[in-house]
Amino acid sequence: MAAERSAVELSLILATVGRREEFAGFLESLSRQTVGLRRFELIVVDQNDAIDLGPIISGYPDRMEIVHLRSAVKGLSHNRNIGLGRARGRIVAFPDDDCRYYPDTLERVLRAFDAEPDVGMVVGAIYDRGRGRPVVRGWPQRRVVLDRGNFFLLYASITMFSRRTGDRFDEDMGVGRYFGGYEDTDYVFRALSDGARCVFVPEVQVWHPDRSSDLMSPEVAASYGRGFGAFVAKNPCFPVLWLTLQVLGCHLAVCLWRILRGDREGAARRWAAFSSRISGWFRYRRDARSGSSVRS
Numbered sequence: 001m002a003a004e005r006s007a008v009e010l011s012l013i014l015a016t017v018g019r020r021e022e023f024a025g026f027l028e029s030l031s032r033q034t035v036g037l038r039r040f041e042l043i044v045v046d047q048n049d050a051i052d053l054g055p056i057i058s059g060y061p062d063r064m065e066i067v068h069l070r071s072a073v074k075g076l077s078h079n080r081n082i083g084l085g086r087a088r089g090r091i092v093a094f095p096d097d098d099c100r101y102y103p104d105t106l107e108r109v110l111r112a113f114d115a116e117p118d119v120g121m122v123v124g125a126i127y128d129r130g131r132g133r134p135v136v137r138g139w140p141q142r143r144v145v146l147d148r149g150n151f152f153l154l155y156a157s158i159t160m161f162s163r164r165t166g167d168r169f170d171e172d173m174g175v176g177r178y179f180g181g182y183e184d185t186d187y188v189f190r191a192l193s194d195g196a197r198c199v200f201v202p203e204v205q206v207w208h209p210d211r212s213s214d215l216m217s218p219e220v221a222a223s224y225g226r227g228f229g230a231f232v233a234k235n236p237c238f239p240v241l242w243l244t245l246q247v248l249g250c251h252l253a254v255c256l257w258r259i260l261r262g263d264r265e266g267a268a269r270r271w272a273a274f275s276s277r278i279s280g281w282f283r284y285r286r287d288a289r290s291g292s293s294v295r296s
Helices: 002-006 021-031 076-086 105-115 183-193 218-234 238-261 264-290
Strands: 010-016 040-046 065-070 091-093 121-128 160-163 198-207
Touching: 010 021, 010 076, 010 105, 021 040, 040 076, 065 076, 091 105, 105 121, 105 160, 105 198, 121 183, 160 183, 183 198, 183 218, 218 238, 218 264, 238 264
Parallel strands: 010 040, 010 091, 040 065, 121 198
Antiparallel strands: 091 160, 121 160
16 A cells, blocks of 8 residues: 555646536546556545536546545635645646646656756646647747746646645635635745746646637636736735736736727726736735735
């Protein structure tokens, strides 16, 4: 038993709610990994009330190790932290329940860590191999060392593979909270600030549906924006200030452009993204001064 436990190298922590078919698709992609299936574990933190994932999970009893945990509390960061508390691998990752790993994803991750023992985090690209194109943004085609000035456009939470430490996600941030995003930004930034060596490796690729931010409702855009404001308030330094000016300038410019084009819906979405980043900054600072916590 001890030998089997020590064989687990990667702990994949999946906080899930509201998705059955997508979850099944991710498990199927794991079953096709080119690394030995006992070299990783999947920790499912299940927040579902109506969907029963048990029958799906039970279909893989001998093919890979799955830890199925149930959580009565909704919230991405809280439930990822539950998974981190149960992780056994030397490397942890945070797939979405609607993403897919390519057959060589985990093999390339392990290869990257083995090639550079001092690396604390490997990040990869979201890529659609079927269409031969990047998703979300144009990812670099070469290896890049991350720093606090360049990391923002070089990572995604589903492509983060980190050496297991005591780090946790800020539970006041992330989907399901008032500050509804950028908990992963905060996680990576804190790792860099603590001296972790992080590298972008383009060969590490993950598939995810291509969903444009332009399809977000103003309410969802505002929730993510407040998360960005919280990230900025938590991490006051020049790199974050410079990033903030760029992000705010971009959203404001696009908002004005869409007003000129008569795109009222698009302008409202961009204004929500712009203004919520400012209001999130003020709210997080106020709560920090008062010692209160916003988790709804």
